[in-house]
Amino acid sequence: MANHRFTPVSEGESCCGISRRAQICLCVFLCLLVGVIIAVVAGVRLWHQPLKHREWNGTGSTAHFQDIFLGRCYIYTQLVQPEFRDRDCKKIEEAFRNAFISKDPCEVTEEDYHPLMELASQTVPCDKTVFWSRTKELAHQYTWVRQEMFTLENTLLGYVADGLTWCGDSGSSEMNYQSCPDWRKDCKNNSVTVFWKVLSKMFAENACGMVQVVLNGSLSNAFSKDSTFGGVEVHNLHPEKVHTLQAWVMHDIGKSPSDSCSGSSIMDLKSIMSKRNIKFTCQDNYRPVKFLQCVRNPEDSSCSLRT
């Protein structure tokens, strides 16, 4: 038999015409290449995987937050207070986001909100500031009727943020719509609480003339140091600007009063004011606000009109 049918493979020759050594090198190279590709792909995927938002005990950010924020801002600047017509709502929204986006929602600081406060600063005319404590609805009904008076929620930032929830997460540029920190169960320095604290401080600092506060006389302590009013606002009134604080202690209709102008919590408030050199007056059931309560309870004997 002739040898031409089988060409014996000599040492150093593969079937494809490349040397054994080259074959091995090629194999190793291919393996390495595959390995590198896998590593890169895995790395890229891990990098881009959205970090799962942390889980908190409070309700998540309000759905459509940005649209609501912008919409309310435009309503306020174009319709409610037209002297704000030239304020830039987009810039305000951006400054608001920057305060808490990509940050740990339990480590929000007052400074985080300073750029926003500067952009959206507002000074309420003298004698027109109305504080409230545990009487939100009633105070708002009052300023609805007396349109020249302002609660915090009648200022631009208060109006825009009222009733909303928001929080971000460090390492994510998204808002957390699943949950946000609860003040009691998670942390006190959360994005929402700090906002209202900073805003309340500014609201009090800018107040002038005679200021009013609507207090709840159906609670055992109409004035409480634990409230935003008692803990923040009262201490940020400027005696050079505010000459009098007038308190209206309102009692729920049909219930016997728990506290009043002569109660001890009001005595506390009075002494705080006198230490700060601000005159203090108090009225139980200030009539205009009482009328508001009567709208809901026209049949109550205390609401019966003589005519």
Next chain:
Amino acid sequence: MERHPEPVHFLLSLDKNCTAIWEAFKVVLDKNPCSVVPSDYDLFLNLSWHSIPRDKSLFWENNHLLVTSYAENGRRFMPLCNVLYGRVGDFLSWCRQENTSGLDYQSCPTAEDCENNPVDSYWKRASVQYAKDSSGVIYVMLNGSEPRGAYPVKGFFADFEIPHLQKDKITRIEIWVMHNIGGPIIESCGEGSVKTLEERLERLGFQYSCINDYQSVKLLQCVDHSTHPDCALNSAAASTQKEVPSPYGLQSASFVFPLLVASVSVAQM
């Protein structure tokens, strides 16, 4: 003008696509501002429609602010401006420019310029729907201090709402004729244009009643007039009050009260 954002509303569970509603509304902004008819808002209305709770309808004329205050953003009553398809347009104005595209931010045609303008057609369409969907006891608040008459014989209520009230869904109609605190009392129940309204409702076969200065609304008016004798409370507890000016536009003309009434009030305080 609404001073507060809408509080959490029991209708908040509405499954509405706001973007789609806006797209449907937007078509009107491309039309000649004198060629917009009520039916141009049909698709918008379809998408934003929701029912009105029974006994909560509140119709009105010449007292927009008082009505919105009293309705408490839909919690106490639900006037048209608290229904979704009425709320979006409330206090707003809109129209395309006459000869080019884009909104006209300077001026828009009124009924005097042309009947088929975007804003009037919107309210006509919305009013018709609101009336059709109202049921139970129907309430109407009129202004008895309005010099032109409490019930405008030509107006949205007369021309677009009454004709579309559904007799089989309505139990009765209650009219409140409110007067500014301190007057003037121009018309009251059974008088002038109010009488015209009452007769019309009777002809149409509706059971109706009329109340002057409905107490609950009057108490709201008194927030601004707490020291006025008309707002004196029967209860003995009276704290000293400062008279505060009324910003409402419900200014009372100066009045003269019999000395007797004043001295009786003082004696009873």
